[in-house]
Amino acid sequence: MDTYELVTRNAAEVVTEEEVRALADDPEGKRVYVGYEPSGVLHIGHLLGANKLIDLQEAGFDVVVLLADVHAYLNDKGSFDEIEEIAERMREQFLAYGLDEESTEFVYGSSFQFDEDYVLDLHGLELETTLSRAERAMSEIKSGDSVKVSQAVYPLMQALDIEYLDVDLAVGGMEQRKVHMLARDVLPSVGYDAPTSLHTPLIADLESGEGKMSSSSGVNISMEDSTEDIAEKVNSAFCPPTRDPEGDLENPVLQVFEYHVFPRFDEVVVERPDEYGGDLAYDDYEALAADLESGELHPADAKGALADYLDELIAPGRERLRELRS
Numbered sequence: 001m002d003t004y005e006l007v008t009r010n011a012a013e014v015v016t017e018e019e020v021r022a023l024a025d026d027p028e029g030k031r032v033y034v035g036y037e038p039s040g041v042l043h044i045g046h047l048l049g050a051n052k053l054i055d056l057q058e059a060g061f062d063v064v065v066l067l068a069d070v071h072a073y074l075n076d077k078g079s080f081d082e083i084e085e086i087a088e089r090m091r092e093q094f095l096a097y098g099l100d101e102e103s104t105e106f107v108y109g110s111s112f113q114f115d116e117d118y119v120l121d122l123h124g125l126e127l128e129t130t131l132s133r134a135e136r137a138m139s140e141i142k143s144g145d146s147v148k149v150s151q152a153v154y155p156l157m158q159a160l161d162i163e164y165l166d167v168d169l170a171v172g173g174m175e176q177r178k179v180h181m182l183a184r185d186v187l188p189s190v191g192y193d194a195p196t197s198l199h200t201p202l203i204a205d206l207e208s209g210e211g212k213m214s215s216s217s218g219v220n221i222s223m224e225d226s227t228e229d230i231a232e233k234v235n236s237a238f239c240p241p242t243r244d245p246e247g248d249l250e251n252p253v254l255q256v257f258e259y260h261v262f263p264r265f266d267e268v269v270v271e272r273p274d275e276y277g278g279d280l281a282y283d284d285y286e287a288l289a290a291d292l293e294s295g296e297l298h299p300a301d302a303k304g305a306l307a308d309y310l311d312e313l314i315a316p317g318r319e320r321l322r323e324l325r326s
Helices: 003-008 017-025 044-059 069-074 080-097 116-128 131-138 149-164 174-190 227-235 252-261 285-294 299-325
Strands: 013-015 031-036 062-067 104-108 169-173 197-200 268-270 280-282
Touching (some): 003 044, 013 017, 013 174, 031 149, 044 080, 044 197, 069 149, 080 104, 116 174, 131 174, 149 174, 174 197, 227 299, 252 285, 268 299
Parallel strands (some): 062 104
Antiparallel strands (some): 268 280
16 A cells, blocks of 8 residues: 555544645654543553554654643643552553554653743633534544543643644544644644544544543553453454444454454454354454455454454563563
């Protein structure tokens, strides 16, 4: 695939296509960033973003990972000492998962977000943004039900981070879309360019196929999970024999194959006894999804293969966590 196809593979949206094509045409020296609150062990949502960062590194971009300690504090995720400890573990997990250390820069938000110029620009954005607009931007990523002043400032800081990190492309899940659209609207008001962004899809709850997979509710998969944990969770996953269940449901087993497994493996082998037709080998997601839909691939066999490949992806990070805690 060409560079643009690699950059946009499995993206739910790019804003705008013209801007992303221009970056893909000349990626050397270009910087992309994603920001994460240091709030726990990496889970499958973090890893979907990490897969996209690995694609972007392969395409020739440099990657900046913002360990957003100030944002985590504003979102009531603990003291700065607690947040810093978690952030260091997250950094090690990202590298263990496969980010290239030489082309990945990890930055703490607190290293620049208290600087005078940043604070003055932030106040400038506050003058240009209504409280209701900031609240809408924050609606899908805030902690708790009540709206605090800190949570109105939070998305404005995210917008400003794009400029202060000197990046060319902002990457985030679809839950970050409102923040990036806010950034495109308000950054020009303080003299900066509207940022270019790329959004990754949301994976449905593993057990029900509804909504999105969450670390705070439902069934999720994280780097803390053992091989047995992963197998148990995947085997209990919702997996109808179709890629498009009725209503608002998704097939999360197929989603994880598409967004996590196939981007990282050249071939996926589903092992089956000879009496059931023997092994099946796939070099692309569409072939596997088609076989599931036709009945050639049984959901139970698909789940067994998915658990094995997920465990292979997660194992290095799980081992690194054990080392850090020993």
